[in-house]
Amino acid sequence: MGYIWETDNLVKNFTLSGGLFRPKQTVHALQGVSLYQEEGETLGIVGESGCGKSTFGYTLMGVHQATSGTIYMNGIEVNPYIHKDITRDMMQMVFQNPYASLNPRLKINTILEEPLELNPNYTPRDRVIRVKEVLE
Incomplete structure (x- = not known):
């Protein structure tokens, strides 16, 4: 059996705009996430509020563009932000x-x-x- 999808060192940062007296800030939402799902496996991602579950899902689904790292679908490197049709044919978020x-x-x-x-x-x-x- 192969992997349906895999992430390798996935990073997602958000830049918050500053104000007149505040500099811009970077929020490190995902830091080096490497995870995979095997064919036939059911996977649930759980954790505390604010730990990055939704950000991971949004990045994997292509709603957010990854800052860095690699995403593979069926062993092929893809950018789900660009190739949304490939991703959405394979999985769905709840x-x-x-x-x-x-x-x-x-x-x-x-x-x-x-x-x-x-x-x-x-x-x-x-x-x-x-x-x-x-x-x-």
């Missing part, structure tokens, strides 16, 4: 507010099965089996 991300009127099985409907390799039976595996 934001911290579940009511903004998950429809409370749908059963969790239906929600988890929905992205699998886009994959022609999954039959309806395969989707049900995969959802059951993930939930277990």
Whole structure:
């Protein structure tokens, strides 16, 4: 099995504008993050508020451009900020507010099965089996 995505020494800094008497400041949101997800693996990123979880996700998805470091998708180096179509075909973020991300009127099985409907390799039976595996 290969990696779906991988980051190598990913860095994301934000520059805050200064004022008349304040210089510009740099916020080091991500500092050298090296992480990967293997094919077939379900990954959750957890941590304290303000530790960089959302910034990492936004940078991986191409919402923010990385300051430095490398991102690979299926072993190929990409810039998700430029190649957003590649990234968005492979993964999806679930934001911290579940009511903004998950429809409370749908059963969790239906929600988890929905992205699998886009994959022609999954039959309806395969989707049900995969959802059951993930939930277990």
